[in-house]
Amino acid sequence: MLLQLNNIFKWVQSGGQRIFLLKDINLEVQEGEFISIMGPSGSGKSTLLNVIGMLDAFDEGEYHFLEDSVHDLKEKHRSNLYKEYIGFVFQQYHLLDDLTVQENLEMPLIYKKFKGSERKAMVADMLDRFNIVGKKDLFPSQLSGGQQQLVGIARALISNPKLILADEPTGNLNSKQGEEIMDLFKQLNDEGVTIIQVTHSEKNAEYGSRIINLLDGRMI
Amino acid sequence: MLKNYFKIAWRNLIKNKVFTLANIIGLTSALAVALLLVMTALFELSYDQFHKNKDSVYQVYLSSQTPRGLESGTSQPVPLAPALKADVPGIKHAVRTLSDDTFATYNDKEINLDAEFVDPAFFDLFTFPVITGKAKNPLSEKSSVVLSEKSAQKVFGTVENIVGKTIALKLGKEEQLFSVSAIVQDPPSNSSNDFDIIIPFENHPEYASNIDRWDSQFHLVYVQLEEGVTPDQFEKNTQEFTSLHYQGSIENAKRDGAVANEDGLFMQFHLLPITDMHFTSFASGAAVVKRTFPYMILGIAFVIIFIVCANFINMNIALSEKRLKEIGMRKTLGAVKKQLFFQFWLESLLVFTASTILGLVLGNLLLEPFKSLFNTRATLEHVTQPKILLIFGLSIFCITLIAGGYPALLMSRLGTLRALKGKMDLGKNRLRNSLIVLQFAIAILLISGTLVLHGQIEFMRNKDLGYNKEQVISIPLNGKKDSYQVVALLRDELKGNPNILNISGADNNLGMGRDGSSMSSMMGFDYKGRGVVTNALTVDYDYAKTLDLEVVAGRTFSRDFAADSLSLVINETMAKQLGEEDPLSVRIPIDDGATTYSVIGVVKDFNFQDISRQVNPLTLFLNNDWDLYYAYVKIAPQNISSSFDAVEKAWGSIEPQAEFLGSFLDENVDRTFRREKTMATIVTSGSILGILLSCIGLFAISMLVVAQRTKEIGVRKVIGASVSSVALLLTKDFLKLVGIAFILATPIAWYFLNEWLQNYAFRVTLSPLFFIAAGLLATLIAFITVGTRTVKAASANPVKSLRTE
Numbered sequence A: 001m002l003l004q005l006n007n008i009f010k011w012v013q014s015g016g017q018r019i020f021l022l023k024d025i026n027l028e029v030q031e032g033e034f035i036s037i038m039g040p041s042g043s044g045k046s047t048l049l050n051v052i053g054m055l056d057a058f059d060e061g062e063y064h065f066l067e068d069s070v071h072d073l074k075e076k077h078r079s080n081l082y083k084e085y086i087g088f089v090f091q092q093y094h095l096l097d098d099l100t101v102q103e104n105l106e107m108p109l110i111y112k113k114f115k116g117s118e119r120k121a122m123v124a125d126m127l128d129r130f131n132i133v134g135k136k137d138l139f140p141s142q143l144s145g146g147q148q149q150l151v152g153i154a155r156a157l158i159s160n161p162k163l164i165l166a167d168e169p170t171g172n173l174n175s176k177q178g179e180e181i182m183d184l185f186k187q188l189n190d191e192g193v194t195i196i197q198v199t200h201s202e203k204n205a206e207y208g209s210r211i212i213n214l215l216d217g218r219m220i
Numbered sequence B: 001m002l003k004n005y006f007k008i009a010w011r012n013l014i015k016n017k018v019f020t021l022a023n024i025i026g027l028t029s030a031l032a033v034a035l036l037l038v039m040t041a042l043f044e045l046s047y048d049q050f051h052k053n054k055d056s057v058y059q060v061y062l063s064s065q066t067p068r069g070l071e072s073g074t075s076q077p078v079p080l081a082p083a084l085k086a087d088v089p090g091i092k093h094a095v096r097t098l099s100d101d102t103f104a105t106y107n108d109k110e111i112n113l114d115a116e117f118v119d120p121a122f123f124d125l126f127t128f129p130v131i132t133g134k135a136k137n138p139l140s141e142k143s144s145v146v147l148s149e150k151s152a153q154k155v156f157g158t159v160e161n162i163v164g165k166t167i168a169l170k171l172g173k174e175e176q177l178f179s180v181s182a183i184v185q186d187p188p189s190n191s192s193n194d195f196d197i198i199i200p201f202e203n204h205p206e207y208a209s210n211i212d213r214w215d216s217q218f219h220l221v222y223v224q225l226e227e228g229v230t231p232d233q234f235e236k237n238t239q240e241f242t243s244l245h246y247q248g249s250i251e252n253a254k255r256d257g258a259v260a261n262e263d264g265l266f267m268q269f270h271l272l273p274i275t276d277m278h279f280t281s282f283a284s285g286a287a288v289v290k291r292t293f294p295y296m297i298l299g300i301a302f303v304i305i306f307i308v309c310a311n312f313i314n315m316n317i318a319l320s321e322k323r324l325k326e327i328g329m330r331k332t333l334g335a336v337k338k339q340l341f342f343q344f345w346l347e348s349l350l351v352f353t354a355s356t357i358l359g360l361v362l363g364n365l366l367l368e369p370f371k372s373l374f375n376t377r378a379t380l381e382h383v384t385q386p387k388i389l390l391i392f393g394l395s396i397f398c399i400t401l402i403a404g405g406y407p408a409l410l411m412s413r414l415g416t417l418r419a420l421k422g423k424m425d426l427g428k429n430r431l432r433n434s435l436i437v438l439q440f441a442i443a444i445l446l447i448s449g450t451l452v453l454h455g456q457i458e459f460m461r462n463k464d465l466g467y468n469k470e471q472v473i474s475i476p477l478n479g480k481k482d483s484y485q486v487v488a489l490l491r492d493e494l495k496g497n498p499n500i501l502n503i504s505g506a507d508n509n510l511g512m513g514r515d516g517s518s519m520s521s522m523m524g525f526d527y528k529g530r531g532v533v534t535n536a537l538t539v540d541y542d543y544a545k546t547l548d549l550e551v552v553a554g555r556t557f558s559r560d561f562a563a564d565s566l567s568l569v570i571n572e573t574m575a576k577q578l579g580e581e582d583p584l585s586v587r588i589p590i591d592d593g594a595t596t597y598s599v600i601g602v603v604k605d606f607n608f609q610d611i612s613r614q615v616n617p618l619t620l621f622l623n624n625d626w627d628l629y630y631a632y633v634k635i636a637p638q639n640i641s642s643s644f645d646a647v648e649k650a651w652g653s654i655e656p657q658a659e660f661l662g663s664f665l666d667e668n669v670d671r672t673f674r675r676e677k678t679m680a681t682i683v684t685s686g687s688i689l690g691i692l693l694s695c696i697g698l699f700a701i702s703m704l705v706v707a708q709r710t711k712e713i714g715v716r717k718v719i720g721a722s723v724s725s726v727a728l729l730l731t732k733d734f735l736k737l738v739g740i741a742f743i744l745a746t747p748i749a750w751y752f753l754n755e756w757l758q759n760y761a762f763r764v765t766l767s768p769l770f771f772i773a774a775g776l777l778a779t780l781i782a783f784i785t786v787g788t789r790t791v792k793a794a795s796a797n798p799v800k801s802l803r804t805e
Ligand SMILES: Nc1ncnc2c1ncn2[C@@H]1O[C@H](COP(=O)(O)OP(=O)(O)OP(=O)(O)O)[C@@H](O)[C@H]1O
Pocket: A012, A021, A039, A040, A041, A042, A043, A044, A045, A046, A047, A048
C-alpha cells in the first residue's frame, strides 16, 4: 500500500461558518495504480490532490504515506517525504520562465542535493527519453504548450518519484497533444509509477485503472 | 478633462497607499532635513558677504621662508599699515584692527566689553551701518568710540540719546574717558568681526611703545585697493617695500639656510579676500582656503534628496508595471502618448507637492532643536532667497518629470499588445539596480565617515596630552584685580581645603575655556648665530606641579631661588631645537646682551596647543611684570564637585564683579573639537537618515519584487525548494547590490577620510575595520529589510501562490 486517507476533512472558516472543501474522504492507493479523479468544477479535485501531495494541510482525519503518518509529521519531515516520493504536473505547466529547458529539469535535483555530475547524467537521460534534446537550450516561452507540458512531466519524473500527481495535465492542450501525454502516462504506469490525475475528460479517465468521483468535497 | 486626470491620479495614489505613504514620509523628512542642512551651509558660505566693499577689501598676510619651511601669518607690526598706505601705490585705505577686552564704567556699573581697536577708515572698508550718531567717519576723534546696539543696551540700558555721552574705559592699567560718537547695528551672526565697542587704534596700551617697531607683531591689517588694482599687482608692488622693511629678518633667514620661493624672495606680502577669511587656515604654512564644511553639508543634503528621489523613481517604475494592462486598455481606447505621460506626471507632482508642503512645516518645527543640536546661528532667511527658491522649484519639476515621465515613456513605447499581456521585460531592472547600488554606496560612505569621525574624536579625547586634564580647573582671570594678586588670594582662600592640591597661573589657557578666547604668543631670538623661534608662556610658581608636567631635566621655577625671573623652563622640542647636549647649559642673551636668560629645566612635551598640531617649541617664563590671564587649580580626585564649588565660592569672594568662568581642562579640550563634534553629529544624522530612507526604498522594492515573483516562488517550492533556499534566492539579489555598493564606496571613502585625517597631527589609524564595519552594517540592515519580506514570501503556501493565475 502506498497511501491511505481515513476520514479526511478540510474546511475554511467564513463568517462564523465552516465551509467544507473535503468531507470524509476515505481512500486507499496501492503502488502501481493509475487513478483518475473526476467531478464538476469546484467539487474539490485540486484540493484533494494538494492534500495528497502534502502541499496543503487538512483539518481532520488520518493520512498514512508508506510507513509514515503524515498528520503527525512536522513540516520539515513532510517536505522531505514529499521531495523524495512525489512529482507534480500542472495544467499551466509552471515552468520557470528565466531558465532553459535543461535548467528547469536540473532545478529539482539541485534542491534534492544531487551532485553536479549526477545531475548532468540524469538531465541528459530525461532529455533523451522525452525526445527533447534539441530543445534543451530553449526557454519555455519558445516552446509550444504540448512541449512545455512534456518538460513539466519530465521535471516531475526526474528524481524518480513513486507517485505522480497531475492536475488536469491536458487541460491546456489540443486532443492530439493530450493523447500523447496520456500515452506517456500509461507507459510510465506500466513501468511501475503510481499516477493520480485530475481530469474532466471521460476519455482520459479511461486510461486509469480506477475512477474516483467527487461532488461537493465528498466521494461518491 | 483635467478633473478626470486628478480623479484617476487620486484613485491610483489611494490604491497603492503603502507606497504613496512611504514616498510621502520619505520625501517629507528628506526635504525637511535638506532644508535645514542647506540653511546651515548657506549660512556658513555667507560669512562676511554682507560687506559692500567685499570685492576690493583684503586681509594682509605675510609669507616667510624659514629654515623650517614656509610660514604665514596675519599678525602685523604697528608701522606696517601707515607705511603701506604711504609707500605702495594702489592702496585706497590700510586699516589696523586688534581685538582685546576692556572694562567700561558708567554710573558705577562695570561691564566687560569685547573691544576692537581700529583705524578710522574701518567704517569705509566694512559695512556696519550707523543707527544714530555720526554716520560719516565716526572715529575721526581719538577720544571717540562707537558702540554696538547690544552693548549700548548693556552699558546705558537704552540706545536713545547716548551719542555724546562719556564713558570710562580701562585700557591697560589706566582708565580713560571717551565720548560715544555713534551706535551701529550689532555685527550680524555671519560676521568674522564681532565686537561690542570700537575704539581708535592709537588708544591701545601697546600702541605707543610699538609705534616704530617692525619686529613686534600683534594685530591685523586690512587694505582696500584702488579700483582696477588687483592683488597680484599689490604683491608685485610690495616686493621692494618688503625687502626694505624686513631686511634684518630676510638676512637671518638666508643665514639660517632658508630656501627662497620661486620668485627668489624670502618674504612676500599676500592678500586674502575678506570673504575667504572664515575658511582660511595657515597651519600648513601657506594660506589654505577650504570650504569643506559647508560643501560637505550641502553634499549630505543633496545625497539625502537623491536617495528619496531614487526611491520615488524606483517605486514608480515598479508600480507602473502593475498598470500595464490598464495602459494597454487605454491605448486600445485611443489614448495618446501625451495623455498617458501627463497622467503619470500629475501623480508624481501631487506626491511631491504634498511632501514639499509637509517638509516645509516639519523643517520649521525642527528649526530650534536643529539650531541648538548643530550649534549654528543660521536662519531660514538664508534659504528663502528668490534664486534658491527658483532652483528648488526647477529641481522638483525635473524630478517629477523623470519619476513620472520615465515609466510613462517606457510604456508608451511598448506595443499595445504586449502591454495588454502585462509583460514588460525591459532594461528597467538595470536602472533600478543602479539606483539601489548608488543609494547603498552613499550609505556606506556616510557610515564609514561616521565611524572614522567618531574614532578620531574618541582618539583625541583619550589621547594622553602630557598633562592632567581631569583634575585641573582653569579660570579665566576676567576681573579687575591684578592677576598675581588674584592667584595669591585664591591660594590664601583655599589653603585650608584638603581637596585643593595646587594653585598656579599662566598667561594662556589649555584647550578652549568658557571665555571662548584663544591666543598664541611667539618669540624669536638668535642663538649661536642661528634664529630660534619658540612659543612663550608666562607662568606662576607651581605650574608644572599643578598640571602634573613631567620634569625630565633640571628643575622648575622655585620660590627658593631669587633670580628665577631670568630663568627659563623649556620643553623637549625646544631643547632639540637648541641642539645642545646639555640643555641646562644654555644661556640666551636678549636685548643685545643687556640681560641673559639661562635654562634651568626641561619638561616633557605636552600638547599645549590644539591637538591638530604637532608639539612646537615652548619656553616658560616667570616674570611678575607680565600679566597672567588664567589661574589653574588642581583638586583631589575625591569630592570633585564640592571642590569645584569651593573654588567658585572663593572666586566669588575675591572677584565679586566678574563672572566665574572656570572649567575643567578636559572640558576645555573637548571644546577645541567642537567643530569635529558638530560635523560628526551632522554626518551621523545624515547617515542614519540616509540609511533609513534607503531602507524604505529597499523595502518597497522588495515587496514589489516578491509580488512579481510569487508564481516563481510557488513553483520552486513545489519542485522541492526549502523555505531558506527560496528566501536566500530572493535576498541574494539585493545583497549582491549592496556588495557592489561596498566595492564602489570603499575606495572613495578611504580617499576622502584619509585626506581629512591629514589635518590632524595626531590621528587615528585608518584601519580597514572601519570600512568592513560599515559594509557589514549596511549589509545587515539591507538583509533585515529585505529578509522580513522574502522569508514571509518563502514560507507562504505554494498552493495559494499558484492558484492566482
Ligand atoms: N483557501 C480557500 N478558501 C475558500 N475557498 C476555497 C479555498 N480553496 C478552495 N476553495 C473552494 O473550494 C472548492 C474546491 O476547489 P478546487 O480548486 O479543489 O476545485 P476543483 O474541483 O479543482 O475545480 P476545477 O475543476 O474548476 O479546477 C471551490 O469552490 C473553491 O472555491
